[in-house]
Amino acid sequence: xxxxPFTILFIGGDFERKGGHDLLAVFLQGxxxxxxxxxxxxxxxxCNHPKVHIHRQIEAYTPEWLQLYHQADVFVMPTYSEPFGxxxxxx
Numbered sequence: 001x002x003x004x005p006f007t008i009l010f011i012g013g014d015f016e017r018k019g020g021h022d023l024l025a026v027f028l029q030g031x032x033x034x035x036x037x038x039x040x041x042x043x044x045x046x047c048n049h050p051k052v053h054i055h056r057q058i059e060a061y062t063p064e065w066l067q068l069y070h071q072a073d074v075f076v077m078p079t080y081s082e083p084f085g086x087x088x089x090x091x
Contacts, residue, residue, distance in 0.1 A: 005051070006035040009072035011065075012079070015043030019078030024052070038068055 008027065012018035020041060027037045032051050039045070040055045047054065058064045069075070 006031075007072045007074075008035055008037045009040070009068055009075045010037070010077065011040040011068075011075075012077065013042050015039075015041045015045055017080055018082070019080055020045070023076060023078055027052070038072065040065070040068065 008031070010018075010020060010023055012020055015021065020039065020043065024037070024039070024045070024047060027035070028047075028049060031037075032049060036051045036053065038053045038055060040058050042056055045054065055064075055068070058068070
């Protein structure tokens with residue numbers, strides 16, 4: 001039986017306001033050995049860690065977007081300000 005890594009998903013165009021930098025730092029510090037992090041954002045961030053996957057060309061409600069939700073074990077959005085969390089209304 002193949003062991004699948006625990007999959008963490010973050011979606012946010014405004015990477016800084018939505019806590020993306022903090023999430024990435026915490027992931028690299030404490031979870032990179034046991035999980036994979038998938039970041040869906042248009043922000044110009046870079047990370048060369050093999051367990052960090054940055055998805056830049058995925059738009060909301062596309063098959064690729066929904067597939068990432070279905071594959072994730074947990075969705076994380078450590079936002080600093082979110083007047084209405086559209087990303088939480090996945091279908």
